[in-house]
Amino acid sequence: MISDRQDIIQRELEAGTGAAIGIAVDQSGTRTGLRLWFADLDERHGPIAELRPYGIRGYRVALGFGKFAGAIVRQIQAADAEDVGLARALVASISPAVDLQLFGQGRDDWTVDSGAFKITATARGLPDDQDEAVAKVCRDVIVPLMAAMAELIGYDVIEEEEKDGAHAHEGAIRVSTIRRRERNPRNRLLCIRLHGEKCACCGIEPRSAYGEAGSIIEVHHLEALSLLAVPRAYNPAIDLAPLCPNCHRAVHTRRPIPYSISELRALMSPHVDEAAVR
Template sequence: MLSARQTLIREELEAGTGAAIGMAVDGSKSRTGLRIWFADLEERYGPVAEMRPYGLKGYAVTLGFGAFAGEVVRRIAGAGSEDVHLARALVASVDSSVEVEVQGQEMADWKITTGDFRMTAIIRNLPRDPEVALTEVSRDTIVPMMAAMAELIGYDVIEEDDHGEPEYEGAELFTTVRRRERNPRNRLLCIRLHGEVCACCGLDPRETYGVAGSIIEVHHLEPLSLLKEPRPYDPARDLAPLCPNCHRAVHTRRPEPWSLEEVVELMADPMGKAGIL
């Protein structure tokens, strides 16, 4: 079943992590599994997630490191506090029904210092439809785990910038990954924390456009370029979901964008009678 649905799994993982994904079927154990890694690092040199059936309607996902991943582990061990915070938040966003453990560490403050690191997730009672089940496991469990690794490694995204914000988000550029969002991990966390309803106009794109409605964008409430001094990054308070129209409207004022409250007032009083303009 896993081997026949590699394309489905890869598409979910690449959309969520913003990185090219490599994978291979692993028949070395009694139940056939799938090994997943970042394609540009190759299986031996970076983090590897192993996915196998578990029980009657479940999967087990174990994340560790390849045999020659020392350089990447050292890079991760030196990640900044903001990247560590975001990586932990990504893993913490996994649904509470999934049993997630880090070998020998507490989940609240796990860290990677050696190649012996192991994170395991057990997902039970999945839907009977195999494609629905694999989509759920990929999107809701493997994506946050691998996205956390991408954040710690320093994967970032270069995009044409039309909002007056910095080209880069997060840590030092490690590789170039072209996606619509500058950091797809931010979009993942924003949606998990706040949902997909626009914080300004209340539009739920999926209700309006159906399968074409995955268009919610991520807005930094305090633009990175305007930070007076570094402070801890908190995805719960620093990000907001906006529809494309409201996101563009927010950034029509520069260098300091309109606040969400100001945009809501503008929509209620477009002629500026309230004196915002």
């Protein structure tokens, strides 16, 4: 039963969205389902997703808003163009094989225009193994949907950094656009969905090299937004690249303008198998 897989679902969603997830069993329909929401908003004041089995080897996800989500809807409507672009790209990254309905709107230009906004996604033909099936629908459908909402709401990651021997928290205060972008787990999620986990510079695939310890690919913003002379639209498909930790650190050894990937590749070309990066 789906209720027996709450741990799998919660782990997948929290890793993908960068936010704590609340979860509860829902027996109101003909088949038992789950309700999922951002824990710090509770299910009445924010977006909520319902997950239910559909057919023999499928699941249906319905994402909408709670009865008292007016404040969050207004916050989403005030999201800046960059956050909107990333949210739309996350939803657009869902496989075309998934039947996706966006309140009568398109994958590339949808907007949350009221609290009645709703997304319905139906995934069919999932693996026979139920643990694998529910993990797949989480990674491929629920994570990008809820990550899109998290981006519009403005969730930031809180990280600890050492400064003068003391720990400092960096979360609600945005030090700079580029620093926030590099640390945003939803950026990493989208970058991997679009480009895979092979380093765009040296060609290494950490997960293949290190197994379970290889989830270390990092996201590089190809052009630091803080250095743009003229503001332009943010396009995650061409503005992000996956880099291994070594290459990511290497491109940033030149400041204020980092090395481009082609420049760094030229520096290291005598030591790198060119076929690996193609």
